[in-house]
Amino acid sequence: MSDRAAELRANLEQVQERIEKACQAAGRPRDEVTLVAITKTFPISDVRALADLGVTDVGENREQELKEKAPDCPELHWHFVGQLQSKKSRSVVRHASVVHSVDRPSLVAALSKAAVAEDKTVRCLIQVSLAAYGPDEAATGASRGGVEPADVPGLAAAVAAADGLELGGVMAVAPLGADPEEAFAGLREVASRLRSDHPGADWISAGMTGDLEAAIKHGATHVRLGRALLGTRTPLG
Numbered sequence: 001m002s003d004r005a006a007e008l009r010a011n012l013e014q015v016q017e018r019i020e021k022a023c024q025a026a027g028r029p030r031d032e033v034t035l036v037a038i039t040k041t042f043p044i045s046d047v048r049a050l051a052d053l054g055v056t057d058v059g060e061n062r063e064q065e066l067k068e069k070a071p072d073c074p075e076l077h078w079h080f081v082g083q084l085q086s087k088k089s090r091s092v093v094r095h096a097s098v099v100h101s102v103d104r105p106s107l108v109a110a111l112s113k114a115a116v117a118e119d120k121t122v123r124c125l126i127q128v129s130l131a132a133y134g135p136d137e138a139a140t141g142a143s144r145g146g147v148e149p150a151d152v153p154g155l156a157a158a159v160a161a162a163d164g165l166e167l168g169g170v171m172a173v174a175p176l177g178a179d180p181e182e183a184f185a186g187l188r189e190v191a192s193r194l195r196s197d198h199p200g201a202d203w204i205s206a207g208m209t210g211d212l213e214a215a216i217k218h219g220a221t222h223v224r225l226g227r228a229l230l231g232t233r234t235p236l237g
Contacts, residue, residue: 008050012054034222060081089113108155124165130183208223
């Protein structure tokens with residue numbers, strides 16, 4: 001085993017232990033939480049190494065990286081987790097089975113058109129803004145994106161009615177400087193209301209390296225981890 005593979009295995013073991021302990025603390029079965037490895041800026045060799053270690057779900061937040069990496073590991077479940085331009089929907093739909101960042105009706109339309117053209121069904125998560133739980137975004141310039149909680153029902157209905165799309169649930173990122181406990185508790189309420197109208201939309205994609213425990217406590221079904229698994233990223237040029 002190479003030094004890098006050994007490093008990834010050690011990191012994965014630590015991450016799995018954190019998830020296990022968080023599930024125990026929340027009184028939840030471990031199999032309720034899926035690890036999505038976020039591999040942006042890291043090479044396909046790291047993706048293959050994680051796959052060899054049993055990781056089945058991988059996420060990218062840039063369309064360019066997704067289309068370069070996904071064909072090399074088609075056996076994996078590929079997730080798109082970044083902000084998405086409508087014009088890149090066809091490329092993302094071609095390679096990913098889940099889009100976590102649906103945040104506007106025009107994107108719903110573009111994804112639907114792409115899914116029909118690719119003859120596949122894409123699971124879509126509504127990205128919810130949790131800005132109300134953090135510092136003023138206008139002052140910090142640190143918007144994490146997403147729709148306001150009040151706008152989730154309308155956008156969810158659009159996804160549910162769109163050809164080629166399946167409403168999966170919600171996704172969110174805790175605002176910088178926010179208490180993740182409060183933010184994810186708020187997300188859980190949004191998710192609960194959504195399920196009352198769409199019982200099958202039971203995914204909550206929340207939690208990253210710094211706050212996965214809080215996310216799992218408040219019902220996250222998918223945690224998106226990059227740094228804890230792969231280390232510090234090298235910025236793309």
